[in-house]
Amino acid sequence: MAAMTIAKLQKKKQQGEKIASLTAYDASFAKLMAEQGVDCILVGDSLGNVVQGRSSTVPVTITDMVYHTACVRRGAPDAFVMSDMPFMSYGTLDDTLKNATQLMQAGANMVKLEGGDWLIDSVKALTERGIPVCAHLGLLPQSVNVLGGYRVQGKEEAQALHLIEQAQQLEAAGAQLLVLECIPNSLGKRVTQALSIPTIGIGAGPDTDGQILVMHDMLGMNSDYLPKFAKNFLAGSDGIDAAFRRFTDEVKSGAFPALKHSYEG
């Protein structure tokens, strides 16, 4: 199969085809996802939670991310692979360029950074030097210690307007994709309409250009805790490959997410 590219993802937005995205951390699952039509694979720093058993993504290192990015790339040579830059690996411009380079050389097609205003210069510097950037707004898990918990963001109109403004600035700085996490449906829709780059939502309602879930959540593997936006696609499916296919199909058809998977308002 021909390789997935950012240009093809952009075209999906223009043509109104939803983008199906999942996280993967190893070769075997990445291969299965690519075979089942998942458009974009994220090597998420959520590996801190689901692979390493930690309680946040803060302890995850660039060495961890490089290792898992290389594993995923070996399993899915033609997939579009995006890798999270982990906590404090992009605190300064020098670190940003050095660490993003490591992820690209491990096989990523794009790097993802959490944040708004303060990242504008970094996004510009990365893009100018040939490193494609996915921005990430809304709930920023790496900032959990500042936020004091994982909560829906942008519920107040002033915050919503600020988020839209940041999204536009990130696009202007060169970001080519935007992840929106845990925001009200209406804000997910407003941001998506305000941008020409694709938005990929997780708990951002049905109107973003695509959807992403953590693989373990969509396979029902978080028994003690499941965020509202997660859905178990393995339940009622014939196997893991069928669960990935059903996720892809339901994202493309708009069946997922239902209102119960999103934050109204």
Ligand SMILES: Nc1nc(=O)c2c([nH]1)NC[C@@H]1CN(c3ccc(C(=O)N[C@@H](CCC(=O)O)C(=O)O)cc3)CN21
């Ligand atoms: N397994 C897993 N799935 C994830 O989606 C995920 C991770 N790990 N680790 C990194 C971050 C942390 N994330 C989280 C964690 C908790 C909530 C959560 O509990 N949300 C509340 C919102 C409550 C509210 O403000 O209304 C919820 O009930 O969904 C959301 C996202 C998303 N990411």
Ligand SMILES: CC(C)C(=O)C(=O)O
């Ligand atoms: C939840 C997604 C967007 C993520 O950043 C991760 O898996 O780390």
Ligand SMILES: [Mg+2]
């Ligand atoms: Mg992440």
